[in-house]
Amino acid sequence: MTLTFNRENYANLLVEVLPQPIETEAEYQRVLAIIELLMNKESSGLEENRLLDLFVILVEKFELEHYPSQNLSTPHSRLLHLMEANNLQPADLIGVFGSQDLVVEVMDGRRSIDKTHAEKLSDRFNLPSSLFVV
Missing domain, CATH: 1.20.58 (Methane Monooxygenase Hydroxylase; Chain G, domain 1)
Structure with missing residues (x-):
């Protein structure tokens, strides 16, 4: 559905x-x-x-x-908040980041959200990409 x-x-x-x-x-x-x-x-x-x-x-x-x-508030905390607010699991963002490993690295704060991923998150959440980059 x-x-x-x-x-x-x-x-x-x-x-x-x-x-x-x-x-x-x-x-x-x-x-x-x-x-x-x-x-x-x-x-x-x-x-x-x-x-x-x-x-x-x-x-x-x-x-x-x-x-x-x-x-x-940081790009990382905003992403975590949006995931929680939308009941999303890391697997739901594989299409944005390309792999489960990369999703986990971003969620753990070991990797920053780059411009390309910020644009994809912008499309995913219908928010400005600037919210996802420093």
């Missing part, structure tokens, strides 16, 4: 949560609560996963601007 992205469902989710740049601590806490709900949902559709990705980007931007010394 192939899942398809439903634009109407996604639009309804957007209307429900009204994503926007985070400017206050209260907005930041609201978005973190939404992320937690989305991550703890037993069965997420493509639309909810895309919304989760959007909120993660908004949180990272806010944290970079407001908590620069505490920002520990």
